[in-house]
Amino acid sequence: MNPNSDRLRAEFMDAVYRAADRRDVDYYVDRARSVEGPALELGCGGGRIYLELLEAGVDADGIDRSAEALALLREHAADRGLEPTVRRADMTDYSADRAYGLVCCPFNAVQELTTIDSQQALLKSAYDLLAPGGTFVFDTFVPDLEYIAETWGEWQRRTIEFRGEPVEYHTRSRLVDSVTQEYVSEKKATTQDGEQLFSFEGRATLLPYRELELLVRSSPFESWTVAGDYTDEPLNDGHSAQVWALERTET
Numbered sequence: 001m002n003p004n005s006d007r008l009r010a011e012f013m014d015a016v017y018r019a020a021d022r023r024d025v026d027y028y029v030d031r032a033r034s035v036e037g038p039a040l041e042l043g044c045g046g047g048r049i050y051l052e053l054l055e056a057g058v059d060a061d062g063i064d065r066s067a068e069a070l071a072l073l074r075e076h077a078a079d080r081g082l083e084p085t086v087r088r089a090d091m092t093d094y095s096a097d098r099a100y101g102l103v104c105c106p107f108n109a110v111q112e113l114t115t116i117d118s119q120q121a122l123l124k125s126a127y128d129l130l131a132p133g134g135t136f137v138f139d140t141f142v143p144d145l146e147y148i149a150e151t152w153g154e155w156q157r158r159t160i161e162f163r164g165e166p167v168e169y170h171t172r173s174r175l176v177d178s179v180t181q182e183y184v185s186e187k188k189a190t191t192q193d194g195e196q197l198f199s200f201e202g203r204a205t206l207l208p209y210r211e212l213e214l215l216v217r218s219s220p221f222e223s224w225t226v227a228g229d230y231t232d233e234p235l236n237d238g239h240s241a242q243v244w245a246l247e248r249t250e251t
């Protein structure tokens with residue numbers, strides 16, 4: 001394996017996301033099936049959710065800023081006989097030639113936007129991409145300060161099955177700016193013999209509920225609901241994912 005390969009990294013991270021066994025896939029597929037019109041996934045990555053949308057018969061498009069992730073998605077799609085319509089683009093500045101019933105941005109991707117300008121630009125883009133009556137759904141994790149205090153700064157490690165072999169996945173998150181609450185997550189993968197396959201780090205920001213509420217209030221969206229953990233339950237203390245559904249009203 002080429003240790004510096006972006007492709008290897010994209011494929012491995014896709015395997016990590018799939019191994020997480022999250023409950024979000026069914027949630028987003030159900031949402032897409034229940035709206036009128038096509039769906040668009042912002043930050044579709046290697047297609048963990050996007051390909052299930054296609055498999056479920058949803059007319060879905062996807063965008064991502066990573067060329068490697070999109071190449072991987074296309075390979076997965078070809079293996080499954082699916083025909084993806086995805087392109088490389090930035091979710092904070094994207095427009096399309098059709099209007100969507102659902103725009104979604106799953107799995108904490110919104111947290112990768114670390115400035116208020118980029119977060120507001122995303123909400124404006126999503127609004128403009130929707131048909132009247134359409135919904136923008138995204139999720140972020142609820143910052144659990146006890147968990148953060150206990151685990152951040154320490155390497156966490158788990159074994160991922162990758163290309164038929166067990167590979168060790170190591171992550172360590174640390175706050176890099178306590179004013180803006182930005183953090184860096186370091187990630188690396190090593191073989192059972194200790195050989196490093198790749199390492200990289202990504203910057204993101206904590207987004208507590210009230211900060212998101214202020215952002216949404218300053219957006220063009222007229223109404224919204226917030227559920228916990230991909231259920232119909234309103235978000236409450238104890239949920240680990242906050243799932244925001246923003247409505248563009250009918251005109």
Ligand SMILES: C[S@@+](CC[C@H](N)C(=O)[O-])C[C@H]1O[C@@H](n2cnc3c(N)ncnc32)[C@H](O)[C@@H]1O
Pocket residue numbers: 017042043044045046047048049063064065066069089090091092106107108109112113
């Ligand atoms: C955590 S991954 C989630 C991938 C996929 N949605 C899933 O749930 O498995 C976040 C994705 O968002 C993409 N992303 C982050 N910022 C972006 C931006 N500004 N524009 C487009 N894609 C972006 C990343 O490249 C990455 O593929």
